[in-house]
Amino acid sequence: MDSQLIVSAPPHIKSGETIGKLMGWTFLALLPVVLLDIYLFGGCAIRIISLSMIAAIATETLILRYRHMPITVIDGSAALTGLILALTLPPNVPYWIPLVGGFLAVFFGKQLFGGLGYNIFNPALVGRAMLFVSWPEIMSSSWFAPLRELDAITTATPLAALSQVRAGTLVADLSVVYKPLLFLNRGGCLGEVSALMLILGGLVLIVRKVTDWRISVSFIGTVIFLSFLARTNILLNILGGGLLLGAFFLASDPVTSPITRSGRVVFGIGCGSVVMLIRLYSGYPEGVMFAILFMNAFVSLIDKYTKPRKYGLVKAE
Amino acid sequence: MPAEVIIPLQQHIGAPCNPLVKVEERVLVGQKIGDSDSYVSAPVHSSVSGRVVAIEPRLIHTGDKVLSIVIASDEKQEVAPSHGLSDEEAMDSDKVRAVIRTAGLVGLGGAAFPTHVKLTPPKDKPISDVIINGCECEPYIAGDHRNMLENPEAIVDGLKIILRILGAKKGYIAIETNKIDAIRHINDLISSEENIKVVPLTAKYPQGAEKQLIQAVLCKEVPSGCIPCEVEALVQNVGTTIAISEAIRKGKPLIERVLSIAGDGVREPKNLRVKIGTPASHLIEECGGLKGNPGKIIFGGPMTGFALFDLNTPIVKGTSGIVILPKEMVPVSDPRACIRCGKCVQVCPIYIMPNFIGQYIEVGMIDNAEEASVMDCIECGLCGYVCPAQRPLIQLIRHAKAKITDNRRKGGK
Ligand code: SF4
Numbered sequence: 001m002d003s004q005l006i007v008s009a010p011p012h013i014k015s016g017e018t019i020g021k022l023m024g025w026t027f028l029a030l031l032p033v034v035l036l037d038i039y040l041f042g043g044c045a046i047r048i049i050s051l052s053m054i055a056a057i058a059t060e061t062l063i064l065r066y067r068h069m070p071i072t073v074i075d076g077s078a079a080l081t082g083l084i085l086a087l088t089l090p091p092n093v094p095y096w097i098p099l100v101g102g103f104l105a106v107f108f109g110k111q112l113f114g115g116l117g118y119n120i121f122n123p124a125l126v127g128r129a130m131l132f133v134s135w136p137e138i139m140s141s142s143w144f145a146p147l148r149e150l151d152a153i154t155t156a157t158p159l160a161a162l163s164q165v166r167a168g169t170l171v172a173d174l175s176v177v178y179k180p181l182l183f184l185n186r187g188g189c190l191g192e193v194s195a196l197m198l199i200l201g202g203l204v205l206i207v208r209k210v211t212d213w214r215i216s217v218s219f220i221g222t223v224i225f226l227s228f229l230a231r232t233n234i235l236l237n238i239l240g241g242g243l244l245l246g247a248f249f250l251a252s253d254p255v256t257s258p259i260t261r262s263g264r265v266v267f268g269i270g271c272g273s274v275v276m277l278i279r280l281y282s283g284y285p286e287g288v289m290f291a292i293l294f295m296n297a298f299v300s301l302i303d304k305y306t307k308p309r310k311y312g313l314v315k316a317e
Numbered sequence: 318m319p320a321e322v323i324i325p326l327q328q329h330i331g332a333p334c335n336p337l338v339k340v341e342e343r344v345l346v347g348q349k350i351g352d353s354d355s356y357v358s359a360p361v362h363s364s365v366s367g368r369v370v371a372i373e374p375r376l377i378h379t380g381d382k383v384l385s386i387v388i389a390s391d392e393k394q395e396v397a398p399s400h401g402l403s404d405e406e407a408m409d410s411d412k413v414r415a416v417i418r419t420a421g422l423v424g425l426g427g428a429a430f431p432t433h434v435k436l437t438p439p440k441d442k443p444i445s446d447v448i449i450n451g452c453e454c455e456p457y458i459a460g461d462h463r464n465m466l467e468n469p470e471a472i473v474d475g476l477k478i479i480l481r482i483l484g485a486k487k488g489y490i491a492i493e494t495n496k497i498d499a500i501r502h503i504n505d506l507i508s509s510e511e512n513i514k515v516v517p518l519t520a521k522y523p524q525g526a527e528k529q530l531i532q533a534v535l536c537k538e539v540p541s542g543c544i545p546c547e548v549e550a551l552v553q554n555v556g557t558t559i560a561i562s563e564a565i566r567k568g569k570p571l572i573e574r575v576l577s578i579a580g581d582g583v584r585e586p587k588n589l590r591v592k593i594g595t596p597a598s599h600l601i602e603e604c605g606g607l608k609g610n611p612g613k614i615i616f617g618g619p620m621t622g623f624a625l626f627d628l629n630t631p632i633v634k635g636t637s638g639i640v641i642l643p644k645e646m647v648p649v650s651d652p653r654a655c656i657r658c659g660k661c662v663q664v665c666p667i668y669i670m671p672n673f674i675g676q677y678i679e680v681g682m683i684d685n686a687e688e689a690s691v692m693d694c695i696e697c698g699l700c701g702y703v704c705p706a707q708r709p710l711i712q713l714i715r716h717a718k719a720k721i722t723d724n725r726r727k728g729g730k
């Protein structure tokens with residue numbers, strides 16, 4: 001019997017947290033959005049989401065096999081990349097867009113850097129950015145698909161509407177914009193159908209400590225603060241344009257965000273500032289995706305300058 | 318009562334003892350059977366009366382073979398004569414230290430550092446605060462709680478002895494707030510003492526670690542690479558404090574200790590007072606035997622303890638508990654790349670960054686690990702406990718520490 005005893009180094013008990021479980025919670029947190037997409041767009045949504053996930057999983061499997069690495073797709077990280085990429089796509093893109101996107105995301109966004117844990121940029125965003133640069137007409141034309149409820153404002157991202165609307169004069173009308181944004185929004189990309197669902201999902205991740213609230217809160221907080229300073233509509237800035245998806249699900253991706261607590265706050269503030277910079281000073285109404293990619297590049301720098309003070313660092317005389 | 322005890326000649330940090338008895342010789346309870354001329358060392362005593370059957374290397378919990386004296390008990394428990402110090406003698410610091418050494422006292426919290434050495438701080442570093450550590454060192458382990466309930470007088474007495482020989486000003490007894498009964502008990506006892514106070518602390522691992530305790534009680538941090546006397550503090554475990562009192566008052570050597578037998582792999586988990594040298598298998602039997610298939614038998618706690626190879630491994634002075642985990646509860650580890658979740662950084666009690674350190678060590682960048690303060694790691698095991706990527710952080714850290722120590726010894730730095 002003694003020979004069966006397991007001998008290994010401590011700790012002998014584990015918290016039970018695994019990469020697979022963290023991914024599982026993220027899927028769960030995104031489930032409401034996905035279900036709503038399927039309800040709203042039916043086959044379109046199912047097609048985009050499943051093709052993107054399949055492409056991501058297949059790419060990951062092939063590359064891991066080619067690299068002679070253990071096939072770890074079971075942990076769900078590739079599938080999650082596929083799902084998140086799909087959520088950044090408009091509902092009416094042709095079927096090959098999610099296929100190519102899933103491939104680009106995993107190949108260039110993740111495996112080229114060495115796989116999960118080594119990637120610098122958020123893979124889903126890398127995929128989306130490459131799609132956007134390669135096929136700008138497809139990716140942006142669909143961004144201006146009319147809102148069914150709001151024919152007057154012909155834009156998917158009501159942020160563009162904001163530039164048409166003179167502040168103060170149309171406040172009442174704008175409230176018509178918030179409601180769909182909050183509950184059921186048919187414009188924008190798949191991940192923007194309901195701010196409420198995103199907030200719920202984001203809270204699940206934060207409560208389960210899958211993501212760090214510091215990133216999401218400082219990101220959104222900075223946007224609120226800067227919109228206030230710039231005297232633009234705060235609610236629209238928060239609810240519209242993929243900000244919540246970005247703050248809760250993309251910027252907070254642990255692999256591509258700083259590891260220190262204070263670093264995460266700095267990162268969130270950085271993301272929020274870049275978003276507002278783009279929104280206020282460029283004609284481009286979006287900015288969340290590029291802000292996050294931009295800040296991803298600074299992560300190791302932020303980590304370096306926000307190291308926690310070590311215990312007992314004060315040397316005695 | 319075990320039929321046979323195995324008493325390793327090195328149960329402490331420092332020089333091993335030489336055997337003072339021969340095979341076939343009869344020994345009594347409390348008889349000194351091993352000692353060393355070395356200053357940093359502590360003698361060992363027989364915990365039973367009986368006959369020495371072997372003096373040979375035996376496997377101990379660390380996985381090493383250590384020269385041990387094996388004694389077959391005759392069940393008579395005849396005690397070797399001993400006597401403590403008179404009150405007057407107990408005022409003499411040197412006499413007290415000598416008795417503590419003769420009694421073979423070492424830190425019972427786990428590290429097993431010889432107590433008389435610890436109670437002799439460098440001349441230029443006076444001790445002003447003495448903290449008695451009543452915080453359990455690890456989850457599952459509860460022996461100190463029992464000590465505090467059963468023997469509070471000895472704790473207060475032992476603390477007073479320590480304060481006297483060190484000339485220290487204040488004594489603190491740190492107890493976790495989930496042991497409210499112990500707090501009350503001891504508070505009653507010290508109501509008339511001006512310089513002793515109970516400090517209730519929230520239960521939190523690794524509060525029982527020396528530097529963390531000093532931080533919690535005195536709000537001081539021990540400088541990196543230094544020992545607590547640098548901040549004029551000294552920490553003693555409650556078990557050791559009781560043993561000090563018993564050695565001084567009654568001349569009782571360290572031949573038994575309180576330990577917890579715990580975990581889901583044992584039928585009736587208990588805190589027991591056991592004889593040093595008792596094989597683990599005997600104690601497990603006393604607790605109703607194993608439940609299910611044992612996966613791991615751990616000496617010490619589940620966070621930092623040693624997994625055993627052999628059930629007959631003897632209890633030594635520093636064994637704070639035996640934790641038995643059934644097979645199902647032993648985590649299967651499937652190490653992956655760090656996903657930078659930051660959990661290890663958030664839990665590290667000394668605020669270093671185990672993720673980066675682990676990555677440096679993996680690729681052989683030992684210097685970078687040293688720069689990132691790997692040597693300050695107290696090996697509490699929390700980083701490995703929380704890591705969702707199942708990274709073997711403690712193994713990596715220990716590897717680097719060994720390498721760095723080696724380099725330093727070779728005269729590199
Ligand atoms: S074991 Fe890990 S958590 Fe504990 S002190 Fe060392 S590095 Fe920090």
Ligand code: SF4
Binds near residue numbers: 656661700705706
């Ligand atoms: S807990 Fe593990 S996965 Fe998370 S940052 Fe630390 S080493 Fe990396």
